[in-house]
Amino acid sequence: GAVVSQHPSRVICKSGTSVKIECRSLDFQATTMFWYRQFPKQSLMLMATSNEGSKATYEQGVEKDKFLINHASLTLSTLTVTSAHPEDSSFYICSAQPTSGSDTQYFGPGTRLTVL
Amino acid sequence: KQEVTQIPAALSVPEGENLVLNCSFTDSAIYNLQWFRQDPGKGLTSLLLIQSSQREQTSGRLNASLDKSSGRSTLYIAASQPGDSATYLCAVPFSGGYNKLIFGAGTRLAVHP
Numbered sequence: 001g002a003v004v005s006q007h008p009s010r011v012i013c014k015s016g017t018s019v020k021i022e023c024r025s026l027d028f029q030a031t032t033m034f035w036y037r038q039f040p041k042q043s044l045m046l047m048a049t050s051n052e053g054s055k056a057t058y059e060q061g062v063e064k065d066k067f068l069i070n071h072a073s074l075t076l077s078t079l080t081v082t083s084a085h086p087e088d089s090s091f092y093i094c095s096a097q098p099t100s101g102s103d104t105q106y107f108g109p110g111t112r113l114t115v116l
Numbered sequence: 117k118q119e120v121t122q123i124p125a126a127l128s129v130p131e132g133e134n135l136v137l138n139c140s141f142t143d144s145a146i147y148n149l150q151w152f153r154q155d156p157g158k159g160l161t162s163l164l165l166i167q168s169s170q171r172e173q174t175s176g177r178l179n180a181s182l183d184k185s186s187g188r189s190t191l192y193i194a195a196s197q198p199g200d201s202a203t204y205l206c207a208v209p210f211s212g213g214y215n216k217l218i219f220g221a222g223t224r225l226a227v228h229p
Contacts, residue, residue, distance in 0.1 A: 006159075032215060043205060043219040044160075093159055097215055105217070107152075107160040 003027055004096050006108035013084055014116055020080045021111045023094030029074035030096035034105065035067075038091040050077040074099065084115040118143045118211050122204075122220035129196060129227055137191040137223045139206035144184045151180050151191050152205045154222070160205065164191070196227045 003026040013019050023033055031052050036044040048069055049057040056069035068080040077096075081088055091112055095105040119142045129135060139149070148167050152160040164173045164180040166189070172181040179192040189206060203224045207217040 004159075034216065043221040044217075046210075046216055046218070049216060091157075095160075095217075104150075104162060104165060105215075106162070109159040110157070112157065 002098070002104075002106045004094065004106045004108040006092075006094060006111050008111060009109065010112045010114075012114045012116065015085050016083055018080055018082045019084055019113060020078055021092055021094075021113075023077045023079070023096065023108050025075045025096040025098075025106070028096075028106075029099045030077075031074060031099045032097045033071060033077040034095045034097075035069065035077070035079050036093045036095070038093060038110075044093060047079075052077075081113065084113070086115045089113055089115045118146075118208060118218050120206060120208060120218050120220040122206060122223050124223055125221065126224040127226070129225075131196060131198060131227055131229050133196050133227075135193040135196055135225070137193070137204050137225070139189040139191070139220055141187045141189075141208050143211050144187050145211065146184065146208045148209065149180075149182055149189050150207050150217070151178075151189075152207065154203045154205060156203075163204075193225075196225075198227050198229055201225055201227050 005024045007022045033050040035047045038044045047062045050069045050071040052071045058064045071077040093110040095107045097105050121140045123138045150165045151163045166173045166182040177194040182189045203222040205222045207219045210216040
């Protein structure tokens with residue numbers, strides 16, 4: 001149990017286009033999901049907290065107008081990278097925390113974004 | 117501001133060795149501490165979660181200890197195997213926000229036959 005999926009697993013896009021990444025909790029409900037970014041050989045950096053039915057909370061230095069987050073249901077959060085540029089190329093990972101109150105977060109497999 | 121440091125950054129050992137990976141954090145007022153495993157190009161797998169009231173947790177060949185007062189945790193891997201090769205990350209919650217995690221940079225482990 002407690003599986004989180006991400007789609008797509010890899011995406012290559014041209015500079016200036018927008019890319020949407022989906023994060024789904026497959027067998028549990030998650031009021032809160034988190035989006036992280038990981039550059040090569042670096043650790044995960046929290047970008048934003050996605051809350052079902054309300055606005056996302058962004059970490060300092062993360063542009064909310066560039067990284068649009070929508071958490072429309074208890075099992076789905078989406079991250080849209082708008083007007084992507086090569087410096088946005090990274091590994092994006094989401095995690096979901098069960099609504100049941102468990103401290104454990106379950107992580108998705110990640111999405112590799114390459115912007116040409 | 118909480119900072120998490122992991123030492124060593126990389127480790128290469130022969131199969132069968134017992135290993136100790138270190139994690140330190142600057143703010144001892146943590147809610148819990150987690151150890152994760154990440155395979156190349158993959159997401160994270162939770163290995164162990166230690167609550168602030170606990171001193172250690174064990175799962176199979178893995179044992180994690182927590183010393184809040186000194187701001188340290190260690191992950192002990194017994195009888196290492198090639199399949200243990202991965203990056204090991206420790207993480208603690210943001211100060212005041214126990215759901216959001218701050219990660220260390222990780223220890224890249226290579227266990228060779």
